[in-house]
Amino acid sequence: MQITLTQFTHPTPTHYQLLITADPEKAVIDSYLSRSFCYQATQDDQLIGVVILLPTRPRILEIVNLAVAEDWQDQGIGTQLLTFAETFARQNNYLSLEVGTGSTSFGPLRLYQKFGFRITGVDRDFFTRHYSHEIKENGLLLKDMLRLEKIL
Numbered sequence: 001m002q003i004t005l006t007q008f009t010h011p012t013p014t015h016y017q018l019l020i021t022a023d024p025e026k027a028v029i030d031s032y033l034s035r036s037f038c039y040q041a042t043q044d045d046q047l048i049g050v051v052i053l054l055p056t057r058p059r060i061l062e063i064v065n066l067a068v069a070e071d072w073q074d075q076g077i078g079t080q081l082l083t084f085a086e087t088f089a090r091q092n093n094y095l096s097l098e099v100g101t102g103s104t105s106f107g108p109l110r111l112y113q114k115f116g117f118r119i120t121g122v123d124r125d126f127f128t129r130h131y132s133h134e135i136k137e138n139g140l141l142l143k144d145m146l147r148l149e150k151i152l
Contacts, residue, residue: 001075003041003048005084014047015040022067022108025131032064039084041068041077048072051081053088056098061089063099066108078108082115089152096151102127103144104137117148 008015011033019029032054041049049072052065063085068077089097099117101108113119126145127135135142 001043001077003043003077003080005039005041005081008038008040011038015050018047018050018067018069019052019065021070022065024135025133027132028130029065036064037088039081041081043072049077049081051085053085055094059093059095061085061092061094061097063097066099078111079115082111086150086152094152096149098147098149100126100145100147102135102137102142103146104140104142106138109146112148115150117150119146120149121147123147 011019016026016029020026023029033052035054037053039051039053040047041051047069049068050065051063054062054064056062063082066078066081066085068081086097097117098120099112100123101112103109103122123145125143127142
């Protein structure tokens with residue numbers, strides 16, 4: 001399935017509905033959006049995915065949000081967004097692409113590793129320190145963030 005990817009600068013409520021599925025606190029999302037490259041995936045003018053890319057250190061680009069609408073999951077959209085992120089990073093001379101995901105986020109963790117990301121560390125208690133409420137995922141309390149990297 002072919003998607004259309006375009007940059008956006010002003011997130012709509014529909015963008016937030018999607019962004020919140022990958023990062024459940026709007027204040028956290030707002031803390032990085034204005035400093036990021038924001039791209040939306042559409043199919044027939046319907047928003048079906050987003051990928052937010054944040055330069056974090058010289059020549060390092062982090063995927064800080066990647067989300068696919070529920071009805072569009074398991075159709076290769078996430079892989080297309082990751083491919084776009086890697087191409088964008090290479091074209092803009094970044095040396096590596098990083099991502100952080102919850103230790104209980106089994107689907108995203110599998111996708112990132114399948115795409116060539118390697119676990120580089122654990123940010124213990126990240127979600128309990130940075131979010132105002134408990135997050136339960138796959139029947140587990142989310143506490144730790146796994147950090148992954150793909151050298152380009």
